[in-house]
Amino acid sequence: MSLEQKQSWFILGAFALGLICFVALIPVVGVKIAQAGWGAFGLGGLAPAVFRKKRNSAEVFMDERDRMIAQRASLAGFAAAYAVVFVAWGVIKLWAQAHGENRIDVDAIGFILLYMMIAVFTVRAITLLAMYGREPAHESE
């Protein structure tokens, strides 16, 4: 398993933890404040520190194929974030219009940014693992 795969699994673990915290907090503090549960997703940022190249190792950890996969996965992540931002913005504007609101809660901007970042890293991790998963991983020597 490559470093990128290990980091992606770690990020998905952080996503699961964030989701669990978010859902667990909803009955206690309500949906709006329960968003704080997503703070656990921040642990995913430790992935490059937890899984890194060993010092003085001659082993190749990333080559042209790994870079190609990482690039495509990043593109998928940013595309997802792009969609989240604009779809969320459209939904909020339509909701405000339908309810006769002239102003939008400033927290909405924070939520859009939050879910945009979640989309970037989660979709990137899933795409990366899916791309590696298409290959025969245990071919004989």
Place this chain on the structure above:
Amino acid sequence: MKANELTNAIRRLRFEHGEMTQQALAQRVGVTRQTIIAIEAGKYAPSLPLAFRIARVFDRPIEEVFHLDGSDTERDT
């Protein structure tokens, strides 16, 4: 077989070269073993520099190692 699919004779050439392992070939050309596996399986088309490095390891011209679908060179797969 799909049009313009890149096939290769790496597996055969490895065995002809003292049953060279995928890991040994990977180290010789500076990539991971997973990349050699992917290339052998036709799941990944290597860059031109990498293809040349692989051909150089086997001391063969590149067209003897890699074949594009539709070409008239010998295929190994």
